[in-house]
Amino acid sequence: MSPPRLSHSAALILKAISLGYCFGFDVMEITGLPSGTVYPALRRLERDELVESRWESEEDAFSSQRPARRYYQLTREGKAAALAATERYPLLARLLPEKHS
Amino acid sequence: MSTRQSLLPLFHRVVLRCVKNLVPVSERDEFLRSWHAELWHMNDCARRRRLSAIRLHLDLPLGVASDALWLRTHNLRRNLAGTPTLSIVSLLSLSLLSFAFAVLSYGGWHALGLYFTRQAEHCLVAVPIILFVSSAIASFSHVEVNSIRHTLRWINHLAFASLKTSLALLLMFLLSVCLSRPLYIPLPRAADLLQLLFFVLFALLAVRWSFHDQEQRCKQCLCSLATPARVGRPSHNLLEWTGTEQTCRQGHGRLSVPEIETSWHQYSRWIDQGSGLDPIASA
Numbered sequence: 001m002s003p004p005r006l007s008h009s010a011a012l013i014l015k016a017i018s019l020g021y022c023f024g025f026d027v028m029e030i031t032g033l034p035s036g037t038v039y040p041a042l043r044r045l046e047r048d049e050l051v052e053s054r055w056e057s058e059e060d061a062f063s064s065q066r067p068a069r070r071y072y073q074l075t076r077e078g079k080a081a082a083l084a085a086t087e088r089y090p091l092l093a094r095l096l097p098e099k100h101s
Numbered sequence: 102m103s104t105r106q107s108l109l110p111l112f113h114r115v116v117l118r119c120v121k122n123l124v125p126v127s128e129r130d131e132f133l134r135s136w137h138a139e140l141w142h143m144n145d146c147a148r149r150r151r152l153s154a155i156r157l158h159l160d161l162p163l164g165v166a167s168d169a170l171w172l173r174t175h176n177l178r179r180n181l182a183g184t185p186t187l188s189i190v191s192l193l194s195l196s197l198l199s200f201a202f203a204v205l206s207y208g209g210w211h212a213l214g215l216y217f218t219r220q221a222e223h224c225l226v227a228v229p230i231i232l233f234v235s236s237a238i239a240s241f242s243h244v245e246v247n248s249i250r251h252t253l254r255w256i257n258h259l260a261f262a263s264l265k266t267s268l269a270l271l272l273m274f275l276l277s278v279c280l281s282r283p284l285y286i287p288l289p290r291a292a293d294l295l296q297l298l299f300f301v302l303f304a305l306l307a308v309r310w311s312f313h314d315q316e317q318r319c320k321q322c323l324c325s326l327a328t329p330a331r332v333g334r335p336s337h338n339l340l341e342w343t344g345t346e347q348t349c350r351q352g353h354g355r356l357s358v359p360e361i362e363t364s365w366h367q368y369s370r371w372i373d374q375g376s377g378l379d380p381i382a383s384a
Contacts, residue, residue, distance in 0.1 A: 036167040040167050
């Protein structure tokens with residue numbers, strides 16, 4: 001099955017997640033997109049099974065003295081879609097730097 | 102949740118409290134947990150990197166609200182997709198919209214009322230003929246006659262079909278009135294004739310759609326059938342039946358539609374699954 005065609009914003013968000021920006025605010029900050037775009041887009045990507053989310057363990061969050069984050073990661077279909085999106089929008093790769101954790 | 106929320110500034114707590122009612126109850130806790138974490142990180146980041154407080158305060162309520170709205174509309178779409186309620190509400194909304202457009206284009210209630218009473222008489226005469234012709238050429242003769250056994254179900258089925266068809270006819274009438282409007286002032290007689298022609302044409306299509314839609318619905322809950330699957334091979338027609346099977350999303354049953362009418366499978370068959378036979382489908 002061919003990967004779904006994504007809008008520019010969705011492709012940007014998918015690319016950000018593939019580069020290691022894995023929670024909502026992180027994605028919002030690096031892409032510069034408004035929160036009103038990022039959060040519904042993340043929900044849509046999750047509904048379309050391009051990304052999946054998991055909650056950080058409470059222990060890890062507690063040790064860093066912050067609330068647990070909801071982390072997003074690409075699924076296999078999401079990786080294929082991110083690749084296709086990079087081919088469709090070549091500037092995406094240059095827009096976002098890789099995350100140094 | 103309240104201790105978690107107390108870590109947030111008052112403004113963010115107020116926004117969350119206002120918006121949370123938009124979110125479906127089943128997803129509310131998860132929504133609040135997600136947004137609590139996100140807002141905490143935003144505030145933390147704003148403190149450390151001195152992000153613009155205006156951006157934070159203007160952008161965030163928008164994000165929280167659009168996320169909540171998305172969840173609400175997604176929930177509605179999931180729950181209402183294919184239901185008879187959605188069908189009736191859609192037809193009713195379209196009819197109201199067409200009516201409003203007709204009122205605007207005819208320049209008020211009075212002018213439209215006069216035109217309506219004259220044309221409605223002609224159209225009411227045409228309706229029984231349209232229904233007769235549509236019934237004669239429709240394929241619902243192929244549905245097994247005793248597929249709806251319970252009286253109550255049969256009444257529901259009939260009531261829904263009648264309401265849907267009536268609304269579809271009303272919508273087509275309003276549409277034909279709107280379409281013939283440009284000719285109304287220069288050529289009033291031609292406009293009347295054109296309106297009637299448009300109505301007959303659209304009404305035939307609408308009634309046909311209504312019959313077809315009725316066939317493609319569950320005989321118990323009246324929701325649209327889903328997941329059509331081809332069964333058998335056309336080349337094996339003498340050995341086994343070929344056709345399409347559609348199932349009810351709630352697991353009430355399935356409809357088998359033969360591709361070619363044969364002596365052993367002449368009609369479409371509704372197969373009742375009975376209650377509790379398919380717990381996976383109804384989950």
